[in-house]
Amino acid sequence: MVIVEDISKKYGQKNVISNVSLKINKGKITSFIGANGAGKSTLLSMISRLIARDGGKVSIDGREITEYNSNELAKKISILRQSNNVNLRLTVKELVSFGRFPYSQGRLTREDKKQVKEAIEYMELEDLQDKYIDELSGGQLQRAYIAMVIAQNTEYILLDEPLNNLDMKHSVQIMKVLRRLADELGKTVIIVIHDINFASCYSDYIVAMKNGKIVKDGPTDEVITNNVLKEVYDMDITLENIKGNKISVYFT
Structure with a gap:
């Protein structure tokens, strides 16, 4: 579990x-939502x-993150930022292999190669794996x-x-x-x-933020409501139930 205390x-x-x-909570998808400047990326x-x-304080599985050395933390947490600039001529497979560096230190083992292969298959990149990025x-x-x-x-x-x-197709694939x-x-x-539509369809929990503070967090159906979204975005919101827990959100 990740516990954030008064940061x-x-x-x-x-x-x-x-x-x-x-x-x-562990083993779930938690989405941070909010307008630009709400503090979502900074919190992440x-x-x-x-x-x-x-x-x-920030602790992960009962241990303050400052207590992890860099390699330990890289085996516990992976992160993808908004902007990623790699100025090397790499193939897709070579780029994916970078994910194994905390384990291999650049010398890929059989297990490393297996993990790379599975990740490429997960993202349906087999036909592109030998292309340069x-x-x-x-x-x-x-x-x-x-x-x-x-x-x-x-x-x-x-x-x-x-x-x-x-695009829409690949966004659905990612989620x-x-x-x-x-x-x-x-x-x-x-x-x-x-x-918000993707967040509502695929997330277990939502953290709604505004001006560097949490407006509300909890299970998706408790946060994706007219009142909460109106407060977060300062706009009138229309929610339309499609099927089950799937919601379409319209800004009006």
Whole structure:
């Protein structure tokens, strides 16, 4: 379990995250939603130790994240940021292999190669695995990065805007893969996502944020409501039940 206790972050005089506390359950998908500037990506980055916090604590499985050395943490958490710039001429397979570095230190074992192969298959990249990444479309490249994260085979997978540059078909594919990782492999998936419809359809829990604070968090059906979304986005919201727990969200 991830436990966030009273963490904060300030840039200059601006409070980006203000005394946020949160518990994230294992083996589930938790989505951070909110308008631009709500603090979602900053919160995710502090949970993963990518950026320092000004106060508070973050613990993973009962251990403060500052107590992990870098290699230990890389075996516990994998993270995909919004912008990823690799200035090397790599094939898709070579890029995905980077996910195994915490284990192999660059010398791939049979197990490493197996994990890379499975990650490529998960993302349906077999036909592209020998292509260079600078030959890929934006959506194909995003799928390759997600395959790299899957190959890292961590208990916790953190994704910042994983649907960037993806069309509807591949967005659905990504969310279905994340659902499988949670349901079949027990992975804990934490994502920053702008598409509320995808969040409502595929998430177990939602954290709704505004101005660096949590407006409401809890099971999806308790957070994806007219009142909560109206408060988060400062807009009138229309929710329409389609099938079961699937919801269409309209801003009016």
